[in-house]
Amino acid sequence: MENTKKIKTRDEIEPKYKWAIDKIYSNESLWEEDFSKLKELTPKLSHYEGKLSDGKELFNFLKLDEEISRLAEKLHIYAHCRADEDTANTKYQALWNKIVSFIPQINAEKSFFLPEILAMDEKHLLKEIENIPELKIYSFAINDILNLKPHTLSKGEERILAAVSDSLEAPANIFNILSNADMTFPKIKDESGIEVELSDKNYSIYITSKDRRVREDAFKTLFSTYEKFKNTFATSLTSSMKAFIFNSQMRKYSSSLESSLKPNNIPLEVYYKTIETINNNLSALHRYVKIKKQLLGLEEIHMYDLYVPIINTPDIEVSYEDGVKLIEKGLNPLGEDYLKIFKGGIKEGWVDVYENKCKRGGAYSTGSYDTMPYILLNYHNKINDVSTLAHEMGHSIHSYYSNKTQPYIYSNYTLFCAEVASITNECILIDYLIKNEQDKLKKLYYINNELEQIRTTVFRQVMFAEFEMITQGELEKGTPLTSEELCNIWHDLNVKYFGPEMIVDKEIDMEWARIPHFYYNFYVYQYATGFAAANSFSERILKGEEGALENYISFLKSGGSDYPINLLKKAGVDMTTSKPMEDTINRFNELLDMLEETIS
Structure with a gap:
């Protein structure tokens, strides 16, 4: 029993291995101040009901909505991360419950927005956008809403669907x-x-x-x-x-x-x-x-x-520091700027590295427009943990690029694109490991x-x-x-x-x-398409194709500024064709060839 390895408490983990959540709020009093501000601002959203046909009022609503959304997300990320780092800490669970419970109120206060936009004369709305320079940035977002007009019901019908949603779920x-x-x-x-x-x-x-x-x-x-x-x-x-x-x-x-x-x-x-x-x-x-x-x-x-x-x-032990170095070597094809962001993220406290008592399991990347793209790990010095860090860093660097390049309204990328950056990292890293491993068992x-x-x-x-x-x-x-x-x-x-x-x-x-x-209604195909797109990006980058890296970085910077198919196509990966999936199958056969060659 004396040799049993105990899980450390949160306080026993060295600060350098903890995420820098205090860069969002250095104490809970500041969080509470912002939460009070959020509660004061939120009712102001409904003041714009019935006024959105005036372009200036529409712009003022959208700016207020952005201010409230960014503040709510910042509060949410802090509470979420604090609650996950120690699920037994009732103080942080209370903060988490507080913000989660308030978000429906925000949605209720602005629930008039979509019906009002969709009920508006489309020509008038587009003319307002054209006449008011500040509104032009919202053009894609508003046109996206208008594209779904044929599938949006009346207020009464929407209310009925909302009322039966629990039954349908x-x-x-x-x-x-x-x-x-x-x-x-x-x-x-x-x-x-x-x-x-x-x-x-x-x-x-x-x-x-x-x-x-x-x-x-x-x-x-x-x-x-x-x-x-x-x-x-x-x-x-x-x-x-x-x-x-x-x-x-x-x-x-x-x-x-x-x-x-x-x-x-x-x-x-x-x-x-x-x-x-x-x-x-x-x-x-x-x-x-x-x-x-x-x-x-x-x-x-x-x-x-x-x-x-x-x-x-094979029992491959890799310390966290060695894992970071291994990823740096593996991701070298992604260029100096990408590696600079990666190293900066490690140094600045993006990552919560080790397991501690009552910490949430698994791994994820999270963050908001006004915070770091944080990463939760439960690193156990295994080679799979290295791959997990590379994967989550793919998400976080994608978010970093999007947040730095896009305005808030286009900073979030869709689910169709979400796994592309993380799997591209994995593909490039595993290619490096296979090519550079001399030990036959590890290579296999x-x-x-x-x-x-x-x-x-x-x-x-x-x-x-x-x-x-x-x-x-x-x-x-x-x-x-x-x-x-x-x-x-x-x-x-x-x-x-x-x-x-x-x-x-x-x-x-x-x-x-x-x-x-x-x-989840036709959800799973996106795992396959995401992998195929990532494989296409990684292959083009590893082969040194002209413009491949630049196109990929442009994709990471694009956020949600266009539809996912268009963003990928601009970057050189056309998911409306069979080529990305065929390239993935070619890689599969190539790996089978390697397997047979290594064993023989």
Whole structure:
């Protein structure tokens, strides 16, 4: 017991390893002063109701809205970060609850804005923007609102939709309660023969076990438990999809897919092209399955063999300081200015490095227009922690560039672009690690890591996207879907994606039931498109293509100043074509070649 490594308290962590949140507010009294100011300003928003047809009044409203939004975000980031660094600190939890509870009031005070803009004569509004120079900066944002006019309802109808929103979200809430709270799983025996209780949370430990008996038991136990609730899960999922369809029909979209993509001006062709390109190149995934089967020495490869590493994971210890240096070397192709920002972020206190007692788990990048782009880590001196830091730094430097270059209204980038910068960092770093590693085992580990990332982020997510397209399409045609039909669709997709070498066990037919993203309405495809765009950027930069780095940095600076497809296209990555996805598949095959060469 004396040798047990204790988790440090927050006070025991050295200041140099903590984020500099005090640069937002040096004490809580200053936070409270700004919160009082926010409460005083917010009611003033409603003073502009009915006056927005006057260009000067519209400009004054937008400036006040910006002031209030920036202040609220600053207060939010401070409270959020403080609450996460020590979740047991009731003082910071109180601050967090205070600002979170107040945000709906801000939204209520300005709820008149969109209906009033949309009810206005469009020619008059555009003329006001043209005549008042200060309003011109808002031109794209206002035109974006006007583009959705055909899908915006009357005040009464909007009020009805708002009133039933809780009911429409009920299927997702039922799924969360059922899967996270009410379901329990039988015990299985671990590698040592000791009985352990299986759960959705620890499943990943056992499905990656080197002991095939353990992973088979975990696989069959998990999905046989889901199978007992198949009708409830089927009703929950199809009800959620019907709610998406209802909303899209009420807002006069041609389909629920269009209602998901059109607000960001993403052509439906991008979704269809992504699925089509992967379907045309499934031979690469089939090759991966065949090689994995050979490397694992299996006569038959089953679905429960998919996640086991093909090599023993090397114990690669990397201190935080060494991890920072490694990233600096790896990201050198991104240029001097990018590295200067990276080093500055490390030095200035962007990063909260180590785990401490009651600190929130995981990792993320957060921040606002008037704060640093902070990063929460739980660094444990592993090579994966280095990759996580590079990933989150990608987000933070993207935010840094956007905030420094764009006016506030265009500083936020969309979800479609959000993962591009973080994954570009990962792609460039892993390329460096693979090329510069002399140890065979470590090199295999890095190659396998990138293969797995493409398999899970691209192939797997596109399979999810195809499932959504099929199921929602059937429901939109009025075809009811039972649990049996959902299982059949899922089974057939697994057969198609994993190819002739894979034994598609019947238990996998229930996997659709445990995917929370299916309740987010055509969300998952963006993981695949984000990776493809990032891979395209990283390849062009690493090859030293003329203008590639400059175009990429311009993309990072663009924030939300245009629609995501346009921003990427300007930077040289056209997501309306199959090329970015094909380039990703080419990288996948290239990695498979490396794998075979390194092992032989």
